[in-house]
Amino acid sequence: MRAMVIDQVGGPDVLRMAEVDVPEPAAGEVLIRVICAGVNPADWKCREGSLSYFMEYRFPFVIGFDAAGVVAAVGAGVTGFVPGDRVFTQTDVGAGKWGAFAEYVAVNQHSVVRLPDNIAFADAAASPTPALAAWTGLFDEGGLKPGQTVLVHGGGGAVGTFAIQLAKAAGARVAATCSAARREALMQLGCDLAIDYRGSDIADALKAWAPEGADLVLDAVGCGTLPNGLDLLKPGGILVAILTLVPGDSGPDTAEAARRGLRTALAFSKMPSGARLQEIAERLGTGRLQPPRNECLPLADATRALEQVRLGTATAKLVLQVAQA
Incomplete structure (x- = not known):
């Protein structure tokens, strides 16, 4: 699969596009085909190593806290999700697992929430962490x-x-x-x-x-x-x-x-985050909560997106378009 990875922590130049293996969902995990990935300040801080106090990096490492997409497979013991379900999530990147800047991500089932049919993937990906x-x-x-x-x-x-x-x-x-x-x-x-x-x-x-x-x-x-x-x-x-x-x-x-x-x-939000995110999803679906206005960029533009967020020059919430729905 295509993924934006780092081989060490550092500045913008450490992030690169690579071909890596699709992760296998472990017991209790959901494998998601990522349609959109949110871009957060936490992502460039993760790239630079600011999260090393909380987590251990295993290189090559895929960053990205927020994802929206479609369930591709489920691990042993997973209930409530089947392939084809529209979902969004805060990934387990904060726990040292691969994140959302990739075509697939495996996430603890307790952090994954069904996405209401009337919510676009970009709006969903823009929502979990903030x-x-x-x-x-x-x-x-x-x-x-x-x-x-x-x-x-x-x-x-x-x-x-x-x-x-x-x-x-x-x-x-x-x-x-x-x-x-x-x-x-x-x-x-x-x-x-x-x-x-x-x-x-x-x-x-x-x-x-x-x-x-x-x-x-x-x-x-x-x-x-x-x-x-x-x-x-x-x-x-x-x-x-x-x-x-x-x-x-x-x-x-x-x-x-x-x-x-x-x-x-x-x-700071504590993982797994599914119970709280479920309430967010319900409010988004009923219109009681509006997502932030967002702008989609291709996955390959992740470096530019992170720099816009880091420098404060983005004029909307940035989202990476990883695949078409």
Whole structure:
């Protein structure tokens, strides 16, 4: 099969197209013929070795966290899936298994979810990692409750797109930072206040809208792009940062937060992720949740796609078209 592999961790030049064997699904695994693969910040960090703290690379290694496609075969003991089923998944790449940037990927059955017939493969591939990160940050770490006030920093990105919708569905008041060009799109998602982070003072805009501050701030950008984030919280509030794994980005100041009677947390999705992803699938299928706008590139353009994501120049959620449906 065709796959984008690395033979060592490093920069863009370590990623190459190769012919490798189709993986055999082990007991409890589902083999998926990949139609589309999502491109996430975690993918270029995986390529560069930032995930080596969590996993062991076995070279050649196929990267790629998110996949959507069709079941090709199932391993022993698998129930609920048969060849031909439309599915999507967060792969087991974080556990050191081959990922989605290939024509086939084998995944733990508990991470695989049936894809509603009305959801395109590209939209599905664009969803698992950002949707799960948003859910984890808002609910598992943030403990969001109806009636609370939330600020999503980075509302225009894929994580922010899901966070706004999930928070509104949970009965929260939602503000988000974004570029001026994305303001209208965020308002259509249900955002109550969209703050242009370039043209406005975030703290002043939030205070005018929510004088006491936010119950929860979800920082989906990190790397110091939300200065004085603790100042945006009301007493007892929590700042949840999506784990970036970027060197030097240690997340929020936990000690300072504790001194001020505030809380902090780091959010990252935990595998296997099927139970939570099943809820995401149902909401996508019924239209209660909209996927991020996306752009498809050929699998061979994976290097370019990863660089656009790394440099922040992508204007939509990038998806690799691995095969035709």
